[in-house]
Amino acid sequence: SYELTQPPSVSVSPGQTARITCSGDALPKQYAYWYQQKPGQAPVLVIYKDSERPSGIPERFSGSSSGTTVTLTISGVQAEDEADYYCQSADSSGTVVFGGGTKLTVL
Amino acid sequence: EVQLVESGGGLVQPGGSLRLSCAASGFTFSSYWMSWVRQAPGKGLEWVANIKQDGSEKYYVDSVKGRFTISRDNAKNSLYLQMNSLRAEDTAVYYCARASSPEGYFDYWGQGTLVTVSS
Numbered sequence: 001s002y003e004l005t006q007p008p009s010v011s012v013s014p015g016q017t018a019r020i021t022c023s024g025d026a027l028p029k030q031y032a033y034w035y036q037q038k039p040g041q042a043p044v045l046v047i048y049k050d051s052e053r054p055s056g057i058p059e060r061f062s063g064s065s066s067g068t069t070v071t072l073t074i075s076g077v078q079a080e081d082e083a084d085y086y087c088q089s090a091d092s093s094g095t096v097v098f099g100g101g102t103k104l105t106v107l
Numbered sequence: 108e109v110q111l112v113e114s115g116g117g118l119v120q121p122g123g124s125l126r127l128s129c130a131a132s133g134f135t136f137s138s139y140w141m142s143w144v145r146q147a148p149g150k151g152l153e154w155v156a157n158i159k160q161d162g163s164e165k166y167y168v169d170s171v172k173g174r175f176t177i178s179r180d181n182a183k184n185s186l187y188l189q190m191n192s193l194r195a196e197d198t199a200v201y202y203c204a205r206a207s208s209p210e211g212y213f214d215y216w217g218q219g220t221l222v223t224v225s226s
Binding site: 001030031033035037042043044045048049054086088090094095096097098099100101 | 142151152153154157166168169202207209210211212213214216217218219
Protein backbone atom coordinates (compact mmCIF):
# COMPACT_ATOMS: atom_id res chain seq x y z
CA SER A 1 0.00 0.00 0.00
CA TYR A 2 1.02 3.59 -0.61
CA GLU A 3 2.92 5.38 2.16
CA LEU A 4 3.88 8.94 2.97
CA THR A 5 7.09 9.11 4.98
CA GLN A 6 7.75 11.79 7.58
CA PRO A 7 10.55 12.09 10.16
CA PRO A 8 9.24 11.13 13.61
CA SER A 9 10.58 14.24 15.24
CA VAL A 10 12.07 17.66 14.55
CA SER A 11 13.50 20.02 17.17
CA VAL A 12 14.22 23.72 16.84
CA SER A 13 14.87 26.69 19.09
CA PRO A 14 12.44 29.61 19.23
CA GLY A 15 12.93 32.00 16.33
CA GLN A 16 14.62 29.41 14.12
CA THR A 17 13.19 27.76 11.02
CA ALA A 18 11.65 24.31 11.18
CA ARG A 19 11.37 22.14 8.09
CA ILE A 20 9.27 18.99 8.05
CA THR A 21 9.46 16.74 5.02
CA CYS A 22 7.01 14.24 3.57
CA SER A 23 8.01 11.80 0.84
CA GLY A 24 5.85 9.71 -1.46
CA ASP A 25 6.06 8.37 -4.99
CA ALA A 26 2.74 9.89 -6.07
CA LEU A 27 3.47 13.39 -4.79
CA PRO A 28 4.55 14.71 -8.22
CA LYS A 29 0.99 13.98 -9.41
CA GLN A 30 -1.08 14.59 -6.27
CA TYR A 31 -1.43 17.65 -4.08
CA ALA A 32 -0.19 17.54 -0.49
CA TYR A 33 -1.86 19.01 2.56
CA TRP A 34 -0.56 19.68 6.06
CA TYR A 35 -2.28 19.59 9.45
CA GLN A 36 -1.25 20.74 12.90
CA GLN A 37 -2.55 18.80 15.89
CA LYS A 38 -2.03 19.82 19.49
CA PRO A 39 -2.63 17.38 22.37
CA GLY A 40 -6.29 16.64 22.93
CA GLN A 41 -7.40 18.70 19.95
CA ALA A 42 -8.63 17.99 16.45
CA PRO A 43 -6.25 18.56 13.53
CA VAL A 44 -6.16 21.98 11.89
CA LEU A 45 -5.41 22.48 8.19
CA VAL A 46 -2.35 24.73 7.79
CA ILE A 47 -1.40 24.18 4.13
CA TYR A 48 -3.44 22.96 1.17
CA LYS A 49 -2.57 22.28 -2.48
CA ASP A 50 1.15 22.03 -1.63
CA SER A 51 1.66 25.70 -0.77
CA GLU A 52 -1.63 27.52 -0.18
CA ARG A 53 -2.35 28.86 3.28
CA PRO A 54 -5.93 28.92 4.63
CA SER A 55 -7.23 32.15 6.05
CA GLY A 56 -6.28 32.60 9.66
CA ILE A 57 -3.06 30.61 9.42
CA PRO A 58 0.02 32.74 10.24
CA GLU A 59 2.33 33.69 7.37
CA ARG A 60 5.23 31.89 9.04
CA PHE A 61 3.69 28.62 7.78
CA SER A 62 4.58 27.80 4.17
CA GLY A 63 4.69 24.76 1.94
CA SER A 64 6.73 23.70 -1.05
CA SER A 65 7.07 20.74 -3.38
CA SER A 66 9.98 19.21 -5.25
CA GLY A 67 9.62 15.88 -7.00
CA THR A 68 8.59 13.16 -4.56
CA THR A 69 9.06 15.36 -1.47
CA VAL A 70 6.93 18.12 -0.02
CA THR A 71 8.09 20.35 2.81
CA LEU A 72 6.30 22.30 5.52
CA THR A 73 8.39 25.25 6.65
CA ILE A 74 7.71 27.21 9.81
CA SER A 75 9.77 30.40 9.92
CA GLY A 76 10.45 32.11 13.21
CA VAL A 77 9.11 29.20 15.24
CA GLN A 78 7.16 30.11 18.35
CA ALA A 79 6.48 28.04 21.45
CA GLU A 80 2.83 27.72 20.41
CA ASP A 81 3.89 25.88 17.24
CA GLU A 82 4.92 22.82 19.27
CA ALA A 83 2.57 20.12 17.99
CA ASP A 84 2.29 17.06 15.79
CA TYR A 85 2.23 17.73 12.06
CA TYR A 86 0.74 15.39 9.46
CA CYS A 87 0.97 15.45 5.70
CA GLN A 88 -1.87 14.06 3.62
CA SER A 89 -2.21 13.22 -0.03
CA ALA A 90 -3.70 10.49 -2.22
CA ASP A 91 -2.37 7.46 -4.02
CA SER A 92 -2.68 6.93 -7.77
CA SER A 93 -6.25 5.66 -7.38
CA GLY A 94 -7.33 8.65 -5.32
CA THR A 95 -7.37 6.95 -1.92
CA VAL A 96 -6.60 9.35 0.94
CA VAL A 97 -3.36 8.68 2.80
CA PHE A 98 -1.78 10.37 5.82
CA GLY A 99 1.86 10.44 6.74
CA GLY A 100 2.91 8.97 10.08
CA GLY A 101 3.27 12.40 11.68
CA THR A 102 6.14 14.50 12.96
CA LYS A 103 6.43 15.79 16.50
CA LEU A 104 7.79 19.32 16.49
CA THR A 105 9.57 20.23 19.70
CA VAL A 106 10.42 23.85 20.45
CA LEU A 107 13.47 23.78 22.66
CA GLU B 108 -19.53 29.33 11.83
CA VAL B 109 -18.92 25.80 10.63
CA GLN B 110 -19.52 23.22 13.33
CA LEU B 111 -19.23 19.45 13.30
CA VAL B 112 -20.32 17.60 16.43
CA GLU B 113 -19.80 13.86 16.74
CA SER B 114 -21.67 11.56 19.09
CA GLY B 115 -22.27 7.87 19.65
CA GLY B 116 -18.89 6.71 20.84
CA GLY B 117 -18.41 4.43 23.82
CA LEU B 118 -17.25 1.05 25.07
CA VAL B 119 -18.26 -1.98 23.02
CA GLN B 120 -17.24 -5.62 23.12
CA PRO B 121 -15.34 -7.23 20.25
CA GLY B 122 -17.78 -8.31 17.57
CA GLY B 123 -20.27 -5.67 18.61
CA SER B 124 -21.75 -2.73 16.75
CA LEU B 125 -21.88 1.02 17.18
CA ARG B 126 -23.34 3.89 15.17
CA LEU B 127 -21.60 7.24 15.14
CA SER B 128 -23.35 10.46 14.19
CA CYS B 129 -22.06 13.85 13.15
CA ALA B 130 -24.30 16.91 13.25
CA ALA B 131 -23.22 19.64 10.82
CA SER B 132 -24.11 23.31 10.90
CA GLY B 133 -22.92 26.63 9.52
CA PHE B 134 -22.58 25.53 5.90
CA THR B 135 -24.59 23.91 3.11
CA PHE B 136 -24.07 20.29 4.14
CA SER B 137 -25.49 18.85 0.93
CA SER B 138 -22.79 20.59 -1.13
CA TYR B 139 -19.80 18.80 0.36
CA TRP B 140 -18.10 15.45 0.42
CA MET B 141 -17.84 14.28 4.02
CA SER B 142 -15.42 11.89 5.69
CA TRP B 143 -14.57 9.95 8.81
CA VAL B 144 -10.96 9.95 10.02
CA ARG B 145 -9.76 8.03 13.07
CA GLN B 146 -6.81 8.15 15.42
CA ALA B 147 -5.85 5.25 17.63
CA PRO B 148 -4.50 6.21 21.08
CA GLY B 149 -1.01 7.65 20.70
CA LYS B 150 -0.99 6.96 16.96
CA GLY B 151 -1.38 8.92 13.74
CA LEU B 152 -4.36 9.84 11.61
CA GLU B 153 -6.07 7.27 9.40
CA TRP B 154 -8.73 8.04 6.80
CA VAL B 155 -11.69 5.66 7.21
CA ALA B 156 -14.38 6.54 4.68
CA ASN B 157 -15.92 9.27 2.61
CA ILE B 158 -19.23 9.93 0.90
CA LYS B 159 -20.32 12.08 -2.00
CA GLN B 160 -22.76 14.95 -1.64
CA ASP B 161 -25.79 12.89 -2.67
CA GLY B 162 -24.59 9.63 -1.13
CA SER B 163 -24.15 7.97 -4.51
CA GLU B 164 -20.44 7.26 -4.04
CA LYS B 165 -18.77 5.84 -0.96
CA TYR B 166 -15.17 4.80 -0.39
CA TYR B 167 -13.52 2.94 2.47
CA VAL B 168 -10.06 2.05 3.73
CA ASP B 169 -9.43 -1.65 3.13
CA SER B 170 -9.38 -2.53 6.84
CA VAL B 171 -13.05 -1.57 7.34
CA LYS B 172 -14.58 -2.68 4.04
CA GLY B 173 -17.55 -4.96 4.62
CA ARG B 174 -17.78 -3.96 8.30
CA PHE B 175 -18.37 -0.19 8.28
CA THR B 176 -20.99 1.77 6.35
CA ILE B 177 -20.92 5.52 5.85
CA SER B 178 -24.19 7.32 5.16
CA ARG B 179 -25.73 10.77 5.32
CA ASP B 180 -29.08 12.49 5.67
CA ASN B 181 -28.94 15.85 3.96
CA ALA B 182 -32.38 16.81 5.31
CA LYS B 183 -30.99 16.46 8.83
CA ASN B 184 -27.49 17.80 8.04
CA SER B 185 -26.09 14.61 9.50
CA LEU B 186 -23.34 12.11 8.72
CA TYR B 187 -23.23 8.58 10.09
CA LEU B 188 -20.85 5.68 10.46
CA GLN B 189 -22.34 2.26 11.18
CA MET B 190 -19.62 0.05 12.60
CA ASN B 191 -20.19 -3.72 12.80
CA SER B 192 -17.97 -6.64 13.76
CA LEU B 193 -15.79 -4.31 15.77
CA ARG B 194 -12.24 -5.33 16.63
CA ALA B 195 -9.77 -4.15 19.23
CA GLU B 196 -7.80 -2.42 16.49
CA ASP B 197 -10.82 -0.21 15.74
CA THR B 198 -10.30 1.52 19.09
CA ALA B 199 -9.73 5.18 18.26
CA VAL B 200 -11.05 8.69 18.34
CA TYR B 201 -13.29 9.08 15.30
CA TYR B 202 -13.43 12.49 13.67
CA CYS B 203 -16.03 13.76 11.25
CA ALA B 204 -14.47 16.06 8.65
CA ARG B 205 -15.61 18.18 5.73
CA ALA B 206 -13.73 17.31 2.56
CA SER B 207 -12.84 19.50 -0.40
CA SER B 208 -13.11 16.53 -2.77
CA PRO B 209 -12.89 12.71 -2.54
CA GLU B 210 -9.09 12.81 -2.42
CA GLY B 211 -8.68 16.36 -1.16
CA TYR B 212 -8.10 18.16 2.08
CA PHE B 213 -10.20 18.35 5.23
CA ASP B 214 -10.89 21.95 6.09
CA TYR B 215 -13.13 21.48 9.12
CA TRP B 216 -13.05 18.77 11.79
CA GLY B 217 -15.26 17.84 14.69
CA GLN B 218 -13.90 17.37 18.20
CA GLY B 219 -14.01 13.59 17.85
CA THR B 220 -15.75 10.74 19.67
CA LEU B 221 -13.88 7.89 21.36
CA VAL B 222 -14.69 4.31 20.45
CA THR B 223 -13.19 1.62 22.71
CA VAL B 224 -13.46 -2.01 21.69
CA SER B 225 -12.67 -4.21 24.65
CA SER B 226 -14.07 -7.11 26.64
